[in-house]
Amino acid sequence: MNKKIILITGANSGIGKETAMTLAKEGHTVIIHGRNIEKTKKVCEEIKNVSHNQNIDMVCADLSIMSNIPKIVAELESRYNSLDVLINNAGGQYGNTREVTSEGHEKTMAINVLAPFLLTKLLLPMLQKSKSARVVTVSSASYSVGKFDAKDIELNDGYSLTRSYGLSKRYVYWIMQKFAQSGIDGVTFNTVEPGSADSDLGRVSRNGKLANLVYYLWKPMMWSMDRAAATSIYMAVSDNLEGVSGRFYGNLKEKNIKSKFRIQSEIDEVWNYCNKICKDFLASC
Numbered sequence: 675m676n677k678k679i680i681l682i683t684g685a686n687s688g689i690g691k692e693t694a695m696t697l698a699k700e701g702h703t704v705i706i707h708g709r710n711i712e713k714t715k716k717v718c719e720e721i722k723n724v725s726h727n728q729n730i731d732m733v734c735a736d737l738s739i740m741s742n743i744p745k746i747v748a749e750l751e752s753r754y755n756s757l758d759v760l761i762n763n764a765g766g767q768y769g770n771t772r773e774v775t776s777e778g779h780e781k782t783m784a785i786n787v788l789a790p791f792l793l794t795k796l797l798l799p800m801l802q803k804s805k806s807a808r809v810v811t812v813s814s815a816s817y818s819v820g821k822f823d824a825k826d827i828e829l830n831d832g833y834s835l836t837r838s839y840g841l842s843k844r845y846v847y848w849i850m851q852k853f854a855q856s857g858i859d860g861v862t863f864n865t866v867e868p869g870s871a872d873s874d875l876g877r878v879s880r881n882g883k884l885a886n887l888v889y890y891l892w893k894p895m896m897w898s899m900d901r902a903a904a905t906s907i908y909m910a911v912s913d914n915l916e917g918v919s920g921r922f923y924g925n926l927k928e929k930n931i932k933s934k935f936r937i938q939s940e941i942d943e944v945w946n947y948c949n950k951i952c953k954d955f956l957a958s959c
């Protein structure tokens with residue numbers, strides 16, 4: 675297996691950290707993205723020590739703020755000529771009340787959809803400099819939750835925790851489909867769902883008696899972190915997947931997404947929406 679340069683977002687905890695550790699042990703250059711500098715530095719040191727791989731780098735930014743994304747892309751461009759793999763792993767789940775970022779976007783949509791859209795777009799020139807590049811994006815089995823409304827993509831009216839999370843994970847699958855359909859030379863785009871793992875993801879959404887009860891009942895069924903990270907790792911580096919694009923994988927196998935969840939006009943609506951929202955940040959590319 676060729677050694678690759680791999681950027682993993684949200685790699686300072688949970689599934690992203692496990693993904694980073696395994697890829698570091700395999701000898702790849704791993705760029706850990708986090709949003710807290712001290713926490714991210716500590717994780718980099720831990721990964722270097724455990725993996726005996728010194729090629730561990732880091733970038734920091736709150737990705738829910740779109741204006742931060744061109745800054746980390748510029749940082750990466752100043753350090754690396756090319757990028758072989760981007761793993762869009764960072765993600766969030768919020769509460770029962772709709773919250774917006776300082777840029778006015780619903781928080782779940784900002785981190786789960788707008789961030790991977792913009793980061794992937796802005797990194798395309800670096801990815802295209804690789805001999806063979808891959809973008810792997812972490813969605814969820816929850817992609818099937820929530821009714822789509824083209825007039826209310828960021829859920830101004832119909833917000834609920836489950837609907838925003840479910841739809842955000844469907845939108846991000848659609849965005850990766852659209853990238854794959856664009857036939858960008860030398861870059862593949864795939865989506866994965868990691869199963870259910872006991873991470874920090876529910877740190878906000880689990881507040882409340884019922885949510886906590888469901889969590890404790892469900893906990894014994896949860897997957898180990900290494901099992902949850904396995905599909906991202908497989909999609910990122912396995913020789914079996916060379917040239918494979920536009921697929922949705924879970925538990926190391928391709929998943930069949932029902933046609934009602936991949937209606938082209940809906941995919942186009944979300945793609946056009948993201949382009950419109952991000953247009954100021956895309957103007958230079």
Ligand SMILES: NC(=O)c1ccc[n+]([C@@H]2O[C@H](COP(=O)([O-])OP(=O)(O)OC[C@H]3O[C@@H](n4cnc5c(N)ncnc54)[C@H](OP(=O)(O)O)[C@@H]3O)[C@@H](O)[C@H]2O)c1
Nearest residue numbers: 684688689709736737738763764765814870871873874875
């Ligand atoms: N765990 C599951 O059962 C499960 C199931 C399906 C899908 N997923 C998906 O798997 C991915 C990884 O989640 P996880 O379970 O490992 O949860 P996690 O431990 O909470 O990890 C999420 C990562 O994303 C980062 N992140 C969140 N908001 C961010 C922001 N605004 N800017 C920058 N980074 C941010 C977090 O950084 P901080 O550490 O700084 O908060 C963390 O590193 C997510 O996309 C999630 O939706 C998880």
